[in-house]
Amino acid sequence: MDAHQRQFRNPFSMDADCTNCEALCAAREQVVHGYGDVGAEFLFVGEAPSADAERTGVPFTGDEAGERVQRILGELGFSRSDPDDEEPDVQNVFLTYLTRCRHPERGPTENEISTCEPFLNAEIRMINPHIIVPVGQAALEALAFDYTTRSVDSFDIEVEHATTIRGRGFELVPMMDPAEQTDADTEAFVEHVRESVFARDYRQTKGRRSR
Numbered sequence: 001m002d003a004h005q006r007q008f009r010n011p012f013s014m015d016a017d018c019t020n021c022e023a024l025c026a027a028r029e030q031v032v033h034g035y036g037d038v039g040a041e042f043l044f045v046g047e048a049p050s051a052d053a054e055r056t057g058v059p060f061t062g063d064e065a066g067e068r069v070q071r072i073l074g075e076l077g078f079s080r081s082d083p084d085d086e087e088p089d090v091q092n093v094f095l096t097y098l099t100r101c102r103h104p105e106r107g108p109t110e111n112e113i114s115t116c117e118p119f120l121n122a123e124i125r126m127i128n129p130h131i132i133v134p135v136g137q138a139a140l141e142a143l144a145f146d147y148t149t150r151s152v153d154s155f156d157i158e159v160e161h162a163t164t165i166r167g168r169g170f171e172l173v174p175m176m177d178p179a180e181q182t183d184a185d186t187e188a189f190v191e192h193v194r195e196s197v198f199a200r201d202y203r204q205t206k207g208r209r210s211r
């Protein structure tokens with residue numbers, strides 16, 4: 001964590017009582033804003049909190065799928081915690097969502113995703129990561145729309161999983177929904193990041209400081 005950062009949870013003090021989406025406000029237990037290192041080079045973006053992430057208040061924690069993500073973070077050197085830690089000690093990674101409120105019976109609508117987008121855009125602007133990891137089809141489509149020149153319809157998470165897409169300002173390294181990954185999918189993602197991202201100078205394009 002940056003020496004000036006006081007907390008991993010919602011470090012930018014975003015509105016924890018946001019009421020911009022009426023249906024989600026009525027259904028949610030709590031808003032789950034981003035979590036992690038504000039100086040991160042890697043940003044993981046999912047669609048919306050799972051029931052257990054809503055309970056813990058920390059993205060990608062609290063259930064089997066979250067543990068899979070936390071295991072990946074550990075294998076890549078982004079976390080020093082056990083995969084079942086609900087408040088992991090992370091470095092160089094930030095975890096967040098397209099929409100920060102969960103509806104128990106459905107995924108977010110397009111309108112809710114666009115209503116919540118200013119929070120994500122603000123995090124991206126403040127963190128200025130090098131690599132964005134869209135987690136799942138909805139996150140891939142939303143980020144591909146914003147940061148690539150390809151048609152959104154051409155993106156299929158199962159095809160793009162564990163690859164690098166050169167975007168405008170960022171590189172996207174998509175990952176399938178962890179709840180749908182096999183161990184082989186998980187291994188392919190870890191191997192791609194180690195061998196095709198860490199092994200080259202992914203910082204080159206932005207001229208940021210070395211870490």
Ligand code: SF4
Pocket residue numbers: 018019020021022024025031099100101112115116117119
């Ligand atoms: S999903 Fe985002 S914009 Fe909508 S109420 Fe929750 S925090 Fe606010």
